[in-house]
Amino acid sequence: MHTTSLLSLAATLFTTSAFAHGNVTSPPARLPGPAMRQACGAGAVSAVQSDFTGPLENIPSNGAPDCNTFLCKGQQFADNQANVQAFSAGQVVDFEVQLPIPHEGPCNVSIVDTATNTVVGDPLIEFASYADENLAVLPANNTQFSVQMPADLGGKCTVEGECVMQWFWFGTNAQQTYEDCVDFVMV
Template identity: 35%
Template sequence: MLLQAAVFSLGTVGALAHAVVKTPTPRKPGALSEELCGAAVSTVLNRDLAGPIENAVKVADADYNCNAYVCRGYQYEDNEASLHTYQAGDVVDFHIDLVAGHRPGYANVSVIDPANNVVLGSPLKTWEEWPINSTNPIQDDVDFNITIPESLASICTEGGKCAIQWYWYAIGGPQTYESCVDFVIGA
């Protein structure tokens, strides 16, 4: 029992993990996300940073006042120090930590307005089936890049207005996984 408590406190729950963005630095949980999402939802989300959002939503109680399906409920205000600055046309490398790909589905990378839960423009990358091979994914499943769109140069000028969202929907569960990378397009 002591070992389980130690593993839980370190956030290392590998058997439950599925997939999460590792590079660039994504949004992480913080005090505001815990306040808005409530302790029950936050505990589940924080226990497995790569776990499906549905596991957290099913324990939602009266304290749940966030949208866990937007950046896992993680708030920009908790992550201002991780704001990335890019230029239009920059190529951004991503690495996904695929811990368990036992339920294929589809995936995409889009720029979103997290405050309004709106996709800005077209997806930057899509996979009709992700991961293609769950036991040995092709490199493009876990290491890929996207290009920062010129069309968003006048929109993504202030922290919190735009986030690059990696989204995977595993059909067999169904299970939803996402990570958000906050960014601005600099001058």
């Protein structure tokens, strides 16, 4: 093998292993699009598209007032209207998460009011210790778990775009934050 080929292979392996930490694969999570590009800039869209599992700290916001990377990675509802899920009170929602590079820390899934970026009610599920890289095998409930939709959200989440279910994970030692948002409406 040529030296150039080995260097190229090493660069590819380093690049792919330097990225990839965790993201929600089901239900459908928000994705970047033209509205995110307008709100956050091309750099933010490129950062998310190059690594959907990357931490929020890797997403540049360029100080844009309409770009809040700590709300759905800056991904906008306007780009994700086709993926709005309809849930009812008491409904069980199954989540699937990929965790190619674990980082131990707390994690939760909560309902978030998108206008204020505040949690509505109690978390739907909480992990005091999640994705512990010191374990030989992660617990199955780190990558597949269910949440139950609350019976009362105080009249919130009845309009598309008003609320998201937010998967939020903070890798304590890595000092990195991961999140994904699922758009939904209560019916």
